[in-house]
Amino acid sequence: MKQLTSYEGLHCANCGAAMQGEFCHECGQSIHSVLKPMHHMVEETVETVLHIDGRIVHTLPPLLLKPGFLTLEYFAGRRVRYIAPFRLMFVLCLLSFFVFHLAIDQLTDKIPANGHPLVSVNSSAIEAATSPAEVRKALQDELDGLQRARDTGVLPANVLEQARVGEQELRQAANRRLAALGAAPTPAASLAAPPAAAAVNVTDTKPRDGLPKATEGESKPVRIAWLPDVVNSRLTALGHQMQRNWRTFKHGDPAASAEAKQRMINGVFSALPPTMFVMIPAFAVLLKLFYIFRRRLYMEHLIVALHSHAFMFLSLLLITLVGMLSTWLRPHAAWTGYALGWLQAALILWLPTYLLIMQKRVYRQGWPMTLLKFWFVGWCYFWLLTLALMVAAALGMAH
Template sequence: MKQLTSYEGLRCANCGAAMQGEFCHECGQSIHSVLKPMHHMVEETVETVLHIDSRIVHTLPPLLLKPGFLTLEYFAGRRMRYIAPFRLMFVLCLLSFFVFHLAIDQVADKIPANGRPLVSVDSSAIAAAASPAEVRKALQDELDGLQRARDTGVLPPNVLEQARVGEQELRQAANRRLAVLGAAPMPAASLAAPPAAATVNITGDTKPRDALPKATKGESKPVQIAWLPDAVNARLTALAQQAYRNWRTFKHGDPAASAEAKQRMINGVFSALPPTMFVMIPAFAILLKLFYIFRRRLYMEHLIVALHSHAFMFLSLLLVTLVGMLSTWLRPHAAWAGSTLGWLQAALILWLPAYLLLMQKRVYHQGWPMTLLKFWFVGWCYVWLLMFALMVAAALGMAH
């Protein structure tokens, strides 16, 4: 049972008002000092964390499984048990894009940067050698190429692992050729796995990273839009030229520079996506306001619907990405588990439009024919706005 405390005679240290409770009714300052023993601070921290955890438990399951429930609770004034809409959307947005970025990086690392593989172990010169000396020279040339490529510093971990295996294959091919020629094999120490620092043989000659073809020396045409200020045109020109250089490097540069340009553009796109989505939320609320103008609802109500809708979409993106990554990892080891997760991923994708339709029906309380019609029009307009926003984010990302 909480003890009753008398605050008679106490005054606020900030404004001097007579205290009637733990907080000043004039300025809101607490009567408690911030200078506390360490164990009190630890107790308050634990209490805060547990409080947040309890709100997560009350928020995430309804967000995923009960369309419109959180929005209606918020409208009814029952808000303390749940995470605030903007905070919920913000955290899920950053978390989902972070995980999606990791998944894209894993896929991008397996794709050749400009049509030429980052790892290319060529043992034809070793197989064609006519003497033991030529075998050793061909092997040394390949290993020297690996060592020169090591200095690029832009090769992903999976490529480094492929390079380690490729170097072992080269050494084994050299030993097989030496055996055919009747020469003594190379020492066993030479066949040991090379250290992790040894990297990849880059296709083609190993020229410096800044050595680009002449095509990259060109620049895109200046941007001149008559109704825009000169400063804006100059900024657009700089972005266009940087995007042009990134793209030319990606398409025509040496593999190391191409891989670096590809990663730079991917990072730029994902850095531009969260701000882009924050712009889409009020735009989606405006669409709801226009299509439900006769429902006499405030714009803030539509904004809450938009925040919860996007929070659900980000949560769905997060779950779909995690399930997909787990399915890819499990499929080679347990095919049945990978297939099951694949079906779960498909169910999550199908649940996305069904959830948004049910949410719109339960929040705005209209009949099914009108709800379906407005859902189709709102979705059609939003998809076009989203495509435009994603193209802007992609353009900004390419100019990173």
């Protein structure tokens, strides 16, 4: 049973009004002091986290499965049990871009920088050999290929380490095959890493002859008459930095090229959240224009935009996670990879279907008019988003 507390005779420390409860009815300040023992702070933190978790349970399932439900609940005044629209969109935006960034990093790590192939070994010829002589010949061919890759002098230190591990794996595969054929194993060879001098040479990032220098081929300064000089200077600096990053990525040594690639990717992903924060009110403006005769406030369209983008970020998060899980499971159990692929396709198809049903339920128009407006709003938003993403990509490449 909740204990009754009397606040008679107590006054707000901020405005002096007579207290009628835990919070002042004039200024809203709590009667409780923020100076508390540590165990009280821990208790309040746990209570806050559990409260948020409860709202997550009430918010995420309908956000994913019930188009327009959260928006209509918010309009009806039932808001306490759900996460606020902006906070929901903000958290899902950051989380989805973070996971998508991880997926892009894993994908780009498998792609060679500026055309230089990464070191890879193939023991299939060794395992398919039918005599000890064929085993030794297949092993020598693979080792000669690794040595030729080392002799190019362009491999960074981490790839040289991969070559060393690959050589060890090839020798182990050859010894297993020789043992199966009843022959003596190959003599042990030195598996030590290349000399320090060679490591220094391959990681040296100083400009070589034939490579464009940082100041060569830079574009002319930006001069737009109606822009202030400081903006023109900033645009010029961004253009030069973009050219330097791209030149290093295309023509630099592998280590510098990989660094430039990662720098540009990080820059793009750092520019995406602010870009989306600009696109959300722009999307609300489109809804306001296409539903101007519905006599709704701009804030109502903004709530629709926030919930729509929260759903899109949640979908992006789930699609990315399912794709990463499919890639991880496919080599071990092919059927799980195919099943997750179908799930990923279903999530992609659910994305436009959800938004269409949401628009129909929130604005309560007939299907013909809803389909027409959905197509026009989507078409306009697509080109606005494309332009915004191009700007974000340019800013990221100039990082």
